[in-house]
Every structure is written in structure tokens, then in C-alpha cells.
Amino acid sequence: MAAQTATSKGAATRELILDRAYSIACREGLEGLSIGDLAQAVGMSKSGVFAHFGSREDLQLAVLDSGGRRFGDAVLIPALRAPRGLARLRAIVGGWYDWVRDNRQGCLIMGAVSEYDSRPGVLHDAVVTLIKRWRDDTARAVVMAVEAGELRADTDAKQLSFEIFGFALALHQDTRLFDPKQARAQAERAFDRLLTANSP
Amino acid sequence: MAAQTATSKGAATRELILDRAYSIACREGLEGLSIGDLAQAVGMSKSGVFAHFGSREDLQLAVLDSGGRRFGDAVLIPALRAPRGLARLRAIVGGWYDWVRDNRQGCLIMGAVSEYDSRPGVLHDAVVTLIKRWRDDTARAVVMAVEAGELRADTDAKQLSFEIFGFALALHQDTRLFDPKQARAQAERAFDRLLTANSP
């Protein structure tokens, strides 16, 4: 069978479809993503698109998953290159703030949280898993900063990451509703004040 | 014509419709609210419901407006009975936290923010107006607390209300995604820490 190409034709177009689907879902939400619109966006027939996923729900799951990967690649992975401790925590938060700025048309994951937070189902579960992992990563970074002696020893990592999340949510909201630059400045300042309040 | 009844029949059923619409939209969002479902929920015909609003968009606007009134009645108005200053600020935040707890099936306004933050139109504008007023009320309460000497004189009211909003957003999210009681505790603590950090 010899060395098989990395991506067969099918997998390649599936990737293309997911790409368009992601950008539609960023604006319209996962619930606002329709197969007809998506097919038109990629220049295929509805059934052609549909065949790649088997159901709308599976499509939504795949898009959500791709959104999680994008965020990981853009924010979490780069932050892992920063040294453990405060530097890495700053990298996470800074990357996240940049993410909010750069995805001005909407953040898929934030939208998905709103859409599925009170609606049971596989998508709800997927959202919970995504956010939990993300939150845990943040808390872990806090713990390492404590261990490095860069934050007070009695710092509550869960509490701190709760507050960090709050600032990011407020930034996200204000960026879209009001003035992005001012929102960014306020978020930066909020985070800095949080760090000084917890500095040893 | 004599003393007219306060509400004609039409206005009364309109109110009933809005009531059901509100509770549907809390779960499904304003975009997930369909006239057919709504008609079934109130036991009327689709066209009967429709006639009260003239268009779906006007229905959505009316529901959003009713949501704003509900929040005002439940949180903002009661807080005005607290004396100016820190007491009133605490009342606003506490009432808000209670609101998140009591609307477990979802907050209409928070959902609307997500749905329309990046989609231009009358609903976007209505959401912005709603949030802006709400935020200004919070900032005003902060200013009065400063004037009363209960917060440091150099307190930045906009900054503080940004952070308060962040905690409420995080509370909202965690309440639905994770553990409501823990989320509440974290939000309380975050707010308290904020106040102590800014106490004179």
C-alpha cells in the first residue's frame, strides 16, 4: 500500500468545510449554522456537505472541537513556551486578551457557552469539557507561580482563575458592545491589580 | 364611557404572551423563540399571537424590553431603597447575584448579548442601551460610595464597575456550567476583595 498521502481527498475537503463552518459559527453561533448556508459557502451541494458529518449535531460538535483546537494553538500552546510561573500566567492571559481582539466577529466558544449552558445534550457536555480544561490550565499556571514564589503562598488558585475568567468575559463583552481599546485597557489594569494584590 | 378598565382585553393577553415568551426566550434565546411554539404555549393560534406584534422582530424587541423591566424591578429598583453609598452598591451586586441564582434556566439579557453583540440591527442597539444603562447605574453607585468616603477618593468608577461586571459574568457562567454554590462563594469573595482593595 506504500506511503499513503497524509490527507485523502475527503479529509481535505472536510477540513475546508470545517474552516468555513468555523467562521460562520463565529458570527451566527453554532445554532445559527445551517447546512444550506455552509454548502453555499464552500461551493458544494447540501448533501455533499452533509455526507461528511452524518448529522447536523455531529457537524456542530466537529466545529466546536475545531474551535477548541484553534484556541489551544493560538493561546495555550504558545504560553507553554513561556517559563513556568508568573511569566506563563501572563502569557495565557495576554494571549487570551489578544484572542478577543483578533476574533472581532465573535468567539465561537463564548457563543457556544451561551447557547448550551442551560440545554442538556452532547454539545453542552462538550462545552463544559472545553471550559473546564481551559480553566484548569489557568489554575495550574497560578499554582506554579505560587510554587515559584512569585505569588503569595496562601493564594487560592481556583479563586484567582475565577477572577481572571471574569475579566476576560467582561473584556469580551465590552469589546463587542462598547470601545475595544478602552475595554482592553481596563482588562489589563484589572489583571495587574489582581497580581499586585496577590504578590508576595 | 365611564371609568375604563385598566387593561383592555388585548393588552391583557399581550401581557400573557410576553410572559410565556420571556420564559421561552430565557431557555432558547431570542433567536430560538418561534411564533409557533409561543402560540402553543399560550394556547392561541399562530396568527392570533402574531397580530399582537406585527413582526417577529418587534416581538423580540418587546420580550427584550420586558426582560429589562424584570431585571430593573428585581434588582435595580430595590437597590434604590438602600442608602446611597456602599450599602447601595452592595445591594446592586447582591441583587444581581441573587438574580443569577434565581434564573437558573438562563438569563434573557445575557443570552441576548451573546446573540446580538456582533450582529448589527435594532436588537443589537437595544441590547447596548440596556447594558449601558445598567453599567452606568453601577458606576453611579460607586461614585456615591466614594463621595460618602466609603471608598478611596482616587477610585476609578468605570474601572471598578468593569471588574464588578466581570465577576457577575463569571458567576453567571460558572453557575450554569459548574457548581452554583461554589460559583456564588467565589463571586462574593471576589467582590469583597475588590472592596477591601479600594477601601479608604
Place this chain on the structure above:
DNA sequence: AAAAAAAACGAACGGTCGTGCTATTAATAG
């Protein structure tokens, strides 16, 4: 009680939705 006005109904319209099916075309394997 009769007349006028308001409210609700029922049926239909053109669309779009997700989803099956059956062909047909394109990519891969031998």
C-alpha cells in the same frame, strides 16, 4: 339590544430546515 370595533382563528403561501435516497463523478488500488 344593536352597531361598531377589536381580537382571534384557520388556511394558505413561499421559504428554509435537516435528512434520506439513488445516481454519477472522481479518486484510488490492483
Place this chain on the structure above:
DNA sequence: CTATTAATAGCACGACCGTTCGTTTTTTTT
């Protein structure tokens, strides 16, 4: 180059969408 398999198109389906319109029922006014 041929045989096999994977990928896509085309079409139709039942369901629901928001909306319109004419009719009927209910409420209000005279």
C-alpha cells in the same frame, strides 16, 4: 488501464418558519 471504492450531486420528503388574508368570534361602545 481497469476495477473498486470514496466523494459529490440531485432530488424529494415532511416539518416548521414568518407572514398574509379573509372570516368568525368576542369585546366594547352606542
